[in-house]
Amino acid sequence: MSGQQPIVLWLRRLRVLTAKELLQFIRDPVLLLFMLWLFTANIYMQGSSVSMQLTSANLWTQDNDRSAASRELVSRFRPPYFRHEGEIAHLQQGLQALDRGKVMLLLDIPPNFEESLIRGEPTAVQLQVDGTHSVPGLLAANYATRIIGAFGLEQALAREGLAATNTDTLPLIIEEQRVWFNPNQKDTWFMPISELLEGITILSILLPAAALVREKERGTIEQLLVAPLSPLQIMLPKLLAMTMVILVGVSLSLFTIILPVFEVPVKGSLPLFYGVTALYVIANAGLGLLAATLARNMAQIGLLSLLIVAPIILLSGLWTPPEAMPDWLALGTQLSPLRHYIDTAYGILLKGAGVDLLWDSILSLALLGAAIFALSVTRLRRQFG
Numbered sequence: 001m002s003g004q005q006p007i008v009l010w011l012r013r014l015r016v017l018t019a020k021e022l023l024q025f026i027r028d029p030v031l032l033l034f035m036l037w038l039f040t041a042n043i044y045m046q047g048s049s050v051s052m053q054l055t056s057a058n059l060w061t062q063d064n065d066r067s068a069a070s071r072e073l074v075s076r077f078r079p080p081y082f083r084h085e086g087e088i089a090h091l092q093q094g095l096q097a098l099d100r101g102k103v104m105l106l107l108d109i110p111p112n113f114e115e116s117l118i119r120g121e122p123t124a125v126q127l128q129v130d131g132t133h134s135v136p137g138l139l140a141a142n143y144a145t146r147i148i149g150a151f152g153l154e155q156a157l158a159r160e161g162l163a164a165t166n167t168d169t170l171p172l173i174i175e176e177q178r179v180w181f182n183p184n185q186k187d188t189w190f191m192p193i194s195e196l197l198e199g200i201t202i203l204s205i206l207l208p209a210a211a212l213v214r215e216k217e218r219g220t221i222e223q224l225l226v227a228p229l230s231p232l233q234i235m236l237p238k239l240l241a242m243t244m245v246i247l248v249g250v251s252l253s254l255f256t257i258i259l260p261v262f263e264v265p266v267k268g269s270l271p272l273f274y275g276v277t278a279l280y281v282i283a284n285a286g287l288g289l290l291a292a293t294l295a296r297n298m299a300q301i302g303l304l305s306l307l308i309v310a311p312i313i314l315l316s317g318l319w320t321p322p323e324a325m326p327d328w329l330a331l332g333t334q335l336s337p338l339r340h341y342i343d344t345a346y347g348i349l350l351k352g353a354g355v356d357l358l359w360d361s362i363l364s365l366a367l368l369g370a371a372i373f374a375l376s377v378t379r380l381r382r383q384f385g
Helices: 005-026 029-039 041-049 068-075 091-100 113-119 134-159 187-218 221-226 231-258 270-292 298-314 327-335 337-349 355-384
Strands: 057-063 082-087 105-109 126-129
Touching (some): 005 029, 005 187, 029 041, 029 187, 041 231, 057 068, 068 105, 068 113, 091 105, 091 126, 105 134, 113 134, 126 134, 187 298, 187 337, 231 270, 270 355, 298 337, 337 355
Antiparallel strands (some): 105 126
């Protein structure tokens, strides 16, 4: 019994201090409202308003031929991808609209367009695209290229007396595309989850750091240090309390926004997802606690959190694949806990992957978390030891 008493006492202190951290968080309306907004309204707005697909790109045309072929080509640019807003009389009018951002695409059809097609002579149309916003501009150019290419193929087949559907006698390369895990390529499956991962990243750094800095501002950190508590016993309750808070926020986001509103399918194990999320929160919380040993007040911890969160997100591969980065920077992504968490989170939620496929990412996350947390405990011991 005497050997068990220190363990029981240690666990009792851990329980009491964890409850204290939870009460302090609940009594902080600013952080509480920020967490609720980040896990609910923010995810809903991102999933509803942000789209990586082309929708209703406004198109102006200058039809210098006014033939059946030119009208047929213009009619191919139809909703939901394009919105034909009318014709213009002079090219300069369209160029001014492009410069002012009033139109995304300007299609210029030359004179004698139909006659050239009938005679089999080379002809061309000019398509000018506003690429200020690169993603929809690139998509619009690609979609338009496919439309014009298909139209040209149909005209060539018609000139040879072949219907577009009667191509069995021609050599063809059959292209069959298969999209896995998100067959309809819905942004509403990707955006809410990515925003959830970013929210977890921000809060897992900010909340533990704010809890420790609050002790400094109120002068209670010295009281804790003179108590029979080690630096580990001081920091661990903050980590556990904020992990529980974030897991509650994740549940709120999943079961009130992501699953019922956006109908995102969960193909894997939710308990495994929660376990990996807890591991990720612990890894990032070590960074927050390390920043808290450097900050003296809440304003400083806010700025330090921004300095930590930004590279974690930018090096995660969430928006830019590591393959598209320089080699030295792609190697640095391995130091971002979010890089490994993204692999596991998307693997569990959308792919239905298990530990047998994700063990390397989970192990990397655990090793990073252990190293960061040990560094933060060491820093606190040296600062107040």
